[in-house]
Amino acid sequence: MQQRGYNGFSFDDVALLVGIKKPSIYHHFSTKAELARVVAQRYTHRFRAALLAIEGHSARAPERLAGYAALFEQTFANDQRLCVCGMLGAEAQSLPPEVSAEVKRFFEANLAWLTQVMADGQAAGSLRLQPEAGALAEAMLCALEGAMVVGRGLASPRGPQAVGTIMISTLLA
């Protein structure tokens, strides 16, 4: 899904990848939509865990944002893989509703976390006060998701970390 998208992968691809035959997949997932929904759900769950790890590791907002960008970089550095929900977000209009609903939850969780980080940074004096925290969060998320798409389109090794660094430098107080 990260490499070819929901419409670009088939049960045959999955079967080849995990080493079982195509019909055996149906023992684990009833439909393709259900498989994609679970993948997106797990991805969001692991992403939330990574956000908690950043909070434990970094105290100040700029460092937390750098850690956040590093999450995207780790994904992209692995053969230019896209964020699962970035890829699915682009395909949202041709996705089963239960899958796009999961994608929506991912973005909402990211915006909520980023908004809190931005607000903390503003209160601590490390981040600029304008625009408001929610707007800064939106810009950061869009820039990183976009960096994966553009980096892939350019077939460029330059990934989200580079764009994240640029964004942070414009966000500092």
Next chain:
Amino acid sequence: MQQRGYNGFSFDDVALLVGIKKPSIYHHFSTKAELARVVAQRYTHRFRAALLAIEGHSARAPERLAGYAALFEQTFANDQRLCVCGMLGAEAQSLPPEVSAEVKRFFEANLAWLTQVMADGQAAGSLRLQPEAGALAEAMLCALEGAMVVGRGLASPRGPQAVGTIMISTLLA
């Protein structure tokens, strides 16, 4: 292609859309890859024309950037359509080479134009001097492409114009 992506649309969809039968399409495009390549090429060509129009209409960098963001907004406002090359960029790893090559040209042209606008703004004193113009251009492009993906994923009416406005306000001197 803007709504469902390269892997998400078929010749049947196109036939229904333009009102001819599926095989008739082959009189105009020899393969699906060729059709996508031409669509991306035309899109890039029209986008270049729109950039020239912005130059003629706005003189200062901030206004030109607002006009640039408005281009993305116009696309997105029409039923949350994605930038053709943003959609194809996400799918790049499952695209025929001649199509992804066209996508690459689109992003290169955008970065070149944006970099010039940023450099002009820096020289005129309207835009911040750090980071360098090329980095500001990269951030702006990624933020706008990402805004379409995230906006779609969130099923939100909030589009690239809103994110563009946020970006510009962080870029002002």
Next chain:
DNA sequence: GTCTATATTGTGATAGAC
């Protein structure tokens, strides 16, 4: 849990008439 076999539909593409 995994398999073989198969149903059913969709898809890119071609042949050849008009």
Next chain:
DNA sequence: GTCTATCACAATATAGAC
């Protein structure tokens, strides 16, 4: 330039044996 008819194949999904 468009059509009907058709091909070859790939897709999601099911039936039923082991």
